Amino acid sequence: MEQQTMVRVAVDAMGGDNAPAVMIEGAVLAVCEDSRVHVVLVGKEESIREELEKYTYDKERITVMPAAEIITNDEAPVMAVRHKKESSLVKAMTLVKNNEADAFISAGSTGAVLVGAQLIVGRLPGVERPPLAPLIPTDTGVALLIDCGANVDARASHLVQFAKMGSVYMENVIGVKNPRVAIVNIGTEEEKGNALVKETFPLLKNCNEINFIGSIEAREIPAGAADVIVCEAFVGNVILKLYEGLATTLIAKVKRGMMSTFRSKIGALLVKPALKKTLKAMDTAEYGGAPMLGLNGLVVKTHGSSKGIEIKNSILQCIAFKEQNISEKIRTSIVVNENK
C-alpha cells in the first residue's frame, strides 16, 4: 500500500481577533476532515490545551508547541519579529524554515506575517518579491488577486513574476486549466494605463509560459473575466477591501429592504434559504486565507476576524500546495524567466 503524504501545518494559535479559540476549532475541523493533515498549534500551552479538551479528535495529529510571547497588531512588524523570538508567530515560522513544517497559518498582524515570511521563512531562489494572493469570489468561481498588499510601489519585473506564480497556483492548487492572466487597467486598449502598467504589459505579452489575455477593467473582475488578476499591491489591496466592504453594504441593504414592509417581511421568510446559499458563494471566508507565494514553504494569512471554518479551509489548502509541489514549480517557472 502506498505511504500517504503527511502535510504538516504550523498554526500561530495566538494571532487574530478570536484566538486561540477559533484557531483550535479550525485545526480540529481540519484533522477530522482530512487524514493527511498534521497540525502543530504554537502558543500559550495552557490556553491551547484548555480549548483542545472541548473536542474529540485524533490526538496524534495535533501537537502543541509552547510559545510564551504574542505579537499584536499594534506593534511595529520588523521590531516585533526581530525581538520576540519566543512569540507564537516567530516559533511557528521557524518550523517552516527548518523544514519541520510545510506550511504556516496566522490570523494575526499582516505586517508581522509579511515581515516574518521574508526574514524567517525566506524567498525561493530568483523570487524578487513574494506576493500575497487571496482568492476572491466571482460569478463563475474564484480568481486569484496577486499582489494584494505585500509590496507597494512594485516594479514591472515583480508583476511578471506575480503572473507566473499566480498561474502555477491557480493551475495546480485550484485546478484551473491554462488560467487566464490579466493585468488590472483603466481601459482595455494596449496603450492605456499608468507608467507601471504600460511597462509591464509588453513583458507579459512576451511571456510564453502564461496565458496572458491582456488588460482587465475592475468592472469585469466580479463577472469572472480572468483567473489570475495581476496588479500592484496598493491597487490589489483596494480591490480586496472594496470587495468586502461593498458586499457587506449591499447585502445589508437587501436585508433592510426586505424587512421594510409587512408584505416584504413575509416574502423574506420565503426567499431566505435560497438566498443564503447564493450569497455564501460570494463570502470570502469560504475560500480560506491568502497564500503568500514564492517562499521556502507556504505562508497563509487569514482574516483577523476568521471563524473556525476559514481556518479549517486555510489548513486544507496546504494539502494541494504540498502534494502538487508548488514551491518547486514556482522555482522552475521563475528560473526559466531569469535565463531567457
Add this chain to the structure above:
Amino acid sequence: MEQQTMVRVAVDAMGGDNAPAVMIEGAVLAVCEDSRVHVVLVGKEESIREELEKYTYDKERITVMPAAEIITNDEAPVMAVRHKKESSLVKAMTLVKNNEADAFISAGSTGAVLVGAQLIVGRLPGVERPPLAPLIPTDTGVALLIDCGANVDARASHLVQFAKMGSVYMENVIGVKNPRVAIVNIGTEEEKGNALVKETFPLLKNCNEINFIGSIEAREIPAGAADVIVCEAFVGNVILKLYEGLATTLIAKVKRGMMSTFRSKIGALLVKPALKKTLKAMDTAEYGGAPMLGLNGLVVKTHGSSKGIEIKNSILQCIAFKEQNISEKIRTSIVVNENK
C-alpha cells in the same frame, strides 16, 4: 421681482451609446422639471429635430446648434479634438469657452472629453490638473471620488488640490456641511501607504481649509465613512469600475437566488417592490454624471450607456454649480493654497 438665473447647458447630442435619442430625452426632462434650465443641443440637426418632435416642452428653452461631425470612442482623443472642429463635442465645448454656455455635458468618448476640457474649456488659474469626480452611492448618501481617471501618475500637490476642489463641490453643490476628506490607503495608520500617499498625507494634514480625517481603507467607502475620497486616478478608476461591476454581479446573484426554488419565487414577488426602492439608492445613474472640476466652466461626463434620467440629472446638477458660483470658489481655494 428678482430676475431668475438662467443656466445654459451645452449638450453633446451625438456622444454615447444611445445618442442622440437619450440626450434629447434628458434635455426635455430637465427643462420640464426646472425652469432655470436652458439647453443647447449640439449635433446633426435633422436627427435632433426628429427626436424633439416626439415631445412637448417649452421651445424657447431648448435650442439646436448644428454640428456635422462626430467624435467616436475609437478615435485617438488628442487628434480627434484637434482636427474635428465641426464635431458636436468641440462645438459644444467652444460655447463654454466663449461663455455662451455655463456647462457642457457628454456621454461620448471619455478621452475626448478630458482632452477637450483641457484644450478648449481650459483650466482655472492655479489649477494644475483638473480631476474627474463622480458621486458614488454609499449606505448613508453619496461620496465624491476624486480623481477618477483624468490624471494617472499624479503628484502629491495634485492630490491636495483635488481635496480642496472636492470639498468645495460637496459643500456647495451637494450640501454636505464641512465635508469629511479622506485619502484612500491600505491601512489607517499614518505611516502606511505607497510613496505617493506617504508624501500627500502630511500635506493634507496641514491644510486648514479642509476637514481632513486621515486615511480611509476601501472597505469603509461603501459604508459612507468619508464625503470626499481623494485618490490617484488609476486607483479611483478601479474603485468606480469595481463598484459598478460588483453591484451588478451581486444584484444578479440575489435575483437568481430568489428564482431558484418554488418557495423563493413566491417570496420574490412579495419582496420585489421594497427591494427595488432600496437598490435604486445604490444605482450610480441616480446621481447624474461625473463633473470635471477646476475648469473655466463645468464639464460633465456621463456614462456611455446613460439613460434619459441620468442625462436629466446631469443637466440639473449644473444649476447648483452655477448658482453657488463653484468655479470662483474653487479658484479662491486654490489661490489660497498657492500663496501659503
